[in-house]
Amino acid sequence: MGFCCFGAFESSKEKSREQEEEIGTSNVKLFSYNSLRSATSLFHPSNKVGGGGFGVVYRGILRDGTRAAIKILSSDSKQGTKEFLTEINMISTVRHPNLVQLIGCCVEDKNRILLYEYLENNSLSSVLLRPKGKGVHLDWPKRVTICMGTASGLAFLHEEANPQIVHRDIKASNILLDENFHPKIGDFGLAKLFPDNVTHISTRVAGTVGYLAPEYAMLGQLTKKADVYSFGVLILEIVSGKSSSMAAFGEDLLVLVEWAWQLKEEERLLDLVDPELTEYPAAEMLRFIKVALFCTQAASNHRPSMKQVLDMLSKDVNLNEKLLTEAGVYRRYTSQHTGGKETRGNKQSNPSVSSNHLDSFQSVTTILPR
Ligand SMILES: Nc1ncnc2c1ncn2[C@@H]1O[C@H](COP(=O)(O)OP(=O)(O)O)[C@@H](O)[C@H]1O
Ligand SMILES: [Mg+2]
Secondary structure, eight states: OOOOOGGGOOSOHHHHHHHHHHHTOTTSEEOOHHHHHHHTTTTOGGGEEEEETTEEEEEEEOTTSOEEEEEEEOOSSHHHHHHHHHHHHHHHHOOOTTBOOEEEEEOOTTOEEEEEEOOTTOBHHHHHSSSTTSSOOOOHHHHHHHHHHHHHHHHIIIIISSSEEEOSOOSGGGEEEOTTOOEEEOOOTTOEEEOTTEEEEEOOOOEETTSOOHHHHHHOEEOHHHHHHHHHHHHHHHHHOOOTTOEEETTTTEEHHHHHHHHHHTTOGGGGSOTTOOOOOHHHHHHHHHHHHHHTBSSGGGSOOHHHHHHHHHSOOOOOGGGOOOBOOOOSSOOSOOSSSSOOSOOOOOTTOOSSEEOOTTOOOEEEEO
């Protein structure tokens, strides 16, 4: 793919070449800052479609008429730059119908901007976790499509991408929805590549509380199973229409995973279902909830792989609940609450973990051989 729009670079061709080398963007289209300013009507607030941990996202129309999501990363920190490099390298090498497609980037001066295909229905969190009664109703078939598509994108990252990729930040605001509510995984800013010969890497924790696998949150052990855990939490949110970031379920104010586990113990799993969902096949619903419970088990080696998850979701199989072991939950603060009947040993808060979105960009990643 060729480069374009260098007109607005005030620097020499030499510098442009340096920048290309720096980010290794030989297969990524480059855009000038000016062209993005025009595409977004000077980054007009009415074109803002999102903002997360690392910048603001605008809707824009490019010169050729293509709609794009234009993600401006905060440029003044090293974190922003590292984030940018990770994301661009990551996403430019992978292609799958359930992964958001990169259109190009802008690396002018301090600006670090990513351009993605624009997804009409924004993110799953904006649709699912909106104030009740507002906006689109996500019926059960749509929710099934979202679960299956996300599982499929994640299975691709884990098993087929080369090198394999752990996303590390699977959550509702990073699942984008196209005009037909088909999901695409976005936001690769925290993703890590897994070389072939390693099973896990030790790293400082990054991610979002509420979706964090306990072994990853507390010990920094990152495996694909940390993504599987987050995916399990996501299924519970999709089924219940409730956010995992609140600790507000049942009499004991449990977190979502704990609540699901308690309902399983009390054999009333269907109480979890979003009251807005009036029609659904009970057997399929129960299967999805059980898959979520398999994914969120405390013992990471008991969790299925994403390929197995896909099979469990798509085939009309009877999942043996007896094989389920207790759910694991990471809470930021020590708590007496448990989802099951016994007290779990993984409840201590981690003093190094202090905000909802955990950053670890100065971290050194150690690769542990198999
Ligand atoms: N391709 C896109 N199409 C439509 N909306 C998007 C797109 N990418 C991001 N957004 C919106 O912007 C928000 C933040 O984007 P994201 O890539 O997750 O950035 P951050 O790193 O700040 O979390 C998303 O939750 C979504 O609402
Ligand atoms: Mg995000």
